[in-house]
Amino acid sequence: MLKGQWEIEFTKDGRVFDEDQVNAFLQDLPGATDLLVLSHGWNNDRNEATALYDELLGSLEKVGLPDSGRGSGIAVMRVLWPSKKFTLKSLIPGGGAASATSQSDAALIEALEDLKQDPFRLGETRQDPTRAALVNRALELVPKLESSLQARREYVLQIRALLDPGFVSEDDASREFFEVDPGKVFAAFSQPVAVLPMAGGGGAAGMSSGGAAFLGDLVDGAKAGARRLANYATYYSMKARASVVGAAGVASVLSQVRRESPNLPMHLVGHSFGGRLVTAAATTFPERDTRVSLVLLQAAFSHNGLAAKYDRKHDGAFRTVLSDVRVNGPVVITHTKNDQAVGVAYPLASRIARDRSSALGDQNDPYGGMGRNGAQHTPEVDRSESVLRKAGVGVSYAFKAGKVFNLLADKTISNHGDVRNMSVATALRDVVCLP
Structure with a gap:
């Protein structure tokens, strides 16, 4: 069940807007079995962000959470940050x-x-x-x-x-x-x-x-x-803004959480540019920390973001999240051809790049998006779970700690914003409840 939900708002420079929000959150956190950190993406108003969180959490409760143990008392930190929308x-x-x-x-x-x-x-x-x-x-x-x-x-x-x-x-x-x-x-x-x-x-x-x-x-x-x-x-x-808010603002709040509740498992969930935000936050974590999981829902950053030497020279911008074991739970990534926003926004980079690949936007394009193709050139990818299945009785996932799972969602995510349904919630539940 959900133990409680707290909104924490950040300014464009990554500062907490209202410290009273953080104080109330930390005061009520004891007793939680898990912390779920949610970040919206290119929403341009509070109503859209609120609707995303309400609907995703509603779906999570509908697919069912345990009465005891992991996932039975989830505290939710709802991040609000000044993002702008691609249309x-x-x-x-x-x-x-x-x-x-x-x-x-x-x-x-x-x-x-x-x-x-x-x-x-x-x-x-x-x-x-x-x-x-x-x-x-x-x-x-x-x-x-x-x-x-x-x-x-x-x-x-x-x-x-x-x-x-x-x-x-x-x-x-x-x-x-x-x-x-x-x-x-x-x-x-x-x-x-x-x-x-x-x-x-x-x-x-x-x-x-x-x-x-x-x-x-x-x-x-x-x-x-x-x-x-x-x-x-x-x-x-x-x-740039997602990186600042994640690595400065959200990371600062989560470091306070870790001081107050050192054994509390954290599950960072980001949609669109929120995927970049929570991943940037994870780069600041100590190595081999208490359980930290990462869920990227149609993430709007490079599909090489977690990669090891994707061009034989460079690691992805967030490679240390895996190489330094800053995230030691499962990393779950949804991706689909149906995401036109990420599918078109990212091939723009190929227009100015050295490589003029004709496979614009797919996994063969060195500048494709995570929400289009999943994590590429990432040795931790585990293909034992590779599809986001339709929700239903008996549907579950065998995720593993320390592994990356690219879930193809062509049949379960219809567009960039379709990440609040019960199919997504089923995968999220199994990340949170992993022993």
């Missing part, structure tokens, strides 16, 4: 129709206007004057983009100026975004982004043999490139 109409104007140019142009202006906002708390629409000035200059350049190379170069420089280069990494081509010539970056983003719908699709060959259907952001041209650059800036901003 499918921005990522895939017209639902993928190649003729959706007018919708793409409108989405460009919307994406740029949204970049002016820099909310301090979840749900705010606060604008930062410095950001607004940079975005306004980018907006002034839009009419010139089709005809002027200099305007395109300057547009990239304005977008770069919005972002903190301190969060570059090798596994999502963000380093190239800052270092490649601005004209080349813009030209790369102006190309259509086609994404095969089947996990493990065969790239261009798959499209040409048998005419396999595919989807993606198929509009081309300068304004489409400008829109993708604005979307990439939103992705990068949220990547």
